[in-house]
Amino acid sequence: MNKEIHPNSKRIVVRTEDDKIWKEFETSIECAEFFGISRGVVYNRCNASHHAYEHLGYKLKFQSERRDGVYSNSLAEDTEETRLRKGETEDETRRRLKLNPYGEWRNDEWLNAMMERVNKEIYPDGYDSHMAWLSFRGKLRKDKGQRRESEEERMSREIDEEFEQYTR
Numbered sequence: 001m002n003k004e005i006h007p008n009s010k011r012i013v014v015r016t017e018d019d020k021i022w023k024e025f026e027t028s029i030e031c032a033e034f035f036g037i038s039r040g041v042v043y044n045r046c047n048a049s050h051h052a053y054e055h056l057g058y059k060l061k062f063q064s065e066r067r068d069g070v071y072s073n074s075l076a077e078d079t080e081e082t083r084l085r086k087g088e089t090e091d092e093t094r095r096r097l098k099l100n101p102y103g104e105w106r107n108d109e110w111l112n113a114m115m116e117r118v119n120k121e122i123y124p125d126g127y128d129s130h131m132a133w134l135s136f137r138g139k140l141r142k143d144k145g146q147r148r149e150s151e152e153e154r155m156s157r158e159i160d161e162e163f164e165q166y167t168r
């Protein structure tokens with residue numbers, strides 16, 4: 001393998017269930033090619049290093065290890081920014097730096113487009129304020145235990161009441 005190894009890449013160590021080293025790989029690409037799986041699967045297996053995976057009758061565990069002395073970090077551990085960020089959530093950090101707390105992609109244009117999509121889902125025929133008012137009034141009646149009485153039902157009830165009064 002003549003390709004240059006990135007300084008931040010990690011070495012992959014594959015161990016058996018009894019923690020003996022089965023094979024070592026310099027990169028995740030090399031490991032993926034050996035097992036015939038994708039780099040994402042190698043990454044997931046390294047994150048679940050407590051779980052053993054079956055391969056050629058062996059139960060193998062994947063671990064990733066940093067390379068000695070070449071691992072670089074963009075933020076030094078003792079900077080003021082890292083001390084400030086320790087006690088903050090990501091939203092608080094964005095607000096402190098006067099950034100949009102939801103990221104640049106959530107601007108007014110995006111929010112308006114989202115509201116239009118939601119309104120099309122809720123009101124496929126368009127928003128009708130009178131129908132919204134009627135449904136609100138119906139919900140209030142339902143909550144109070146009242147029910148809407150049609151004209152025919154009202155007339156029938158009145159006739160029945162008059163007949164009862166007449167028969168007494």
